[in-house]
Amino acid sequence: MTEATQGPETSQVDALWERFKASADADSRERLILHFSPLVKYVAGRVGAGLPRSVDQNDLASYGLFGLIDAIDKFEPERGFKFETYAINRIKGAILDELRALDWVPRSVRSRARRIETAIAELEHTLQRPPTEDELATNLEMTLEELQGALAEIGRSGIGALDELVGSDSQTSVGEMLADPAGISPESAFQTEETRQGLVDAINRLPNRERLVVTLYYYEGMTLAEIGDVLGVTESRVCQIHAKTMMSLRNRVGEPSWG
Numbered sequence: 001m002t003e004a005t006q007g008p009e010t011s012q013v014d015a016l017w018e019r020f021k022a023s024a025d026a027d028s029r030e031r032l033i034l035h036f037s038p039l040v041k042y043v044a045g046r047v048g049a050g051l052p053r054s055v056d057q058n059d060l061a062s063y064g065l066f067g068l069i070d071a072i073d074k075f076e077p078e079r080g081f082k083f084e085t086y087a088i089n090r091i092k093g094a095i096l097d098e099l100r101a102l103d104w105v106p107r108s109v110r111s112r113a114r115r116i117e118t119a120i121a122e123l124e125h126t127l128q129r130p131p132t133e134d135e136l137a138t139n140l141e142m143t144l145e146e147l148q149g150a151l152a153e154i155g156r157s158g159i160g161a162l163d164e165l166v167g168s169d170s171q172t173s174v175g176e177m178l179a180d181p182a183g184i185s186p187e188s189a190f191q192t193e194e195t196r197q198g199l200v201d202a203i204n205r206l207p208n209r210e211r212l213v214v215t216l217y218y219y220e221g222m223t224l225a226e227i228g229d230v231l232g233v234t235e236s237r238v239c240q241i242h243a244k245t246m247m248s249l250r251n252r253v254g255e256p257s258w259g
């Protein structure tokens with residue numbers, strides 16, 4: 001992952017943090033925003049990679065900038081955590097919140113996603129394991145090609161991602177659970193850890209290929225195209241696997257969030 005490495009040296013950045021947190025100095029805040037702004041471009045690129053071309057990258061970056069500013073205002077350097085990790089979650093959350101508010105995903109895609117996710121949940125209950133795509137297609141009375149096309153469309157829409165894994169009643173994304181949430185209450189911390197453990201267990205019980213896709217995408221920061229090269233399949237095929245895997249994980253850890 002590319003982190004903000006340009007601009008002031010570490011000691012200078014530390015001095016900016018100290019001055020900003022001590023006196024809310026506007027100049028220090030502006031310089032911190034400028035220094036860490038490459039994070040916004042990085043996150044916008046990652047989020048935008050799974051979205052239709054009609055979604056403007058500049059718009060995503062604009063949404064993400066608000067997340068960066070919020071992260072800078074709320075970050076507590078004395079806690080000893082890495083700012084980049086904290087900020088990336090805030091930036092991504094700001095982008096996704098705005099996309100949800102715009103409700104740009106077609107209703108037909110959301111409806112199809114709900115139908116497939118329900119079928120996955122029913123089959124997992126019956127089979128006591130994630131269903132194969134052939135089993136899922138048969139249950140849905142679809143051809144394998146139709147199912148894979150639907151999964152690819154859902155994956156490209158960006159709604160099949162770990163960022164939305166937690167139910168709609170929760171204010172916590174999985175990204176925040178995988179990193180330090182900086183300053184949550186003990187009660188929230190317990191709930192977050194419980195959910196994180198559930199997620200880890202659910203990932204470990206995935207079939208090998210699906211577990212590899214999750215690991216490479218969310219933990220190693222690889223693109224879908226790069227994962228396709230590793231698996232020897234197309235980027236579109238990885239997109240399908242990713243979408244189905246996210247539905248399976250959502251059924252095990254949280255509530256459906258298709259709206």
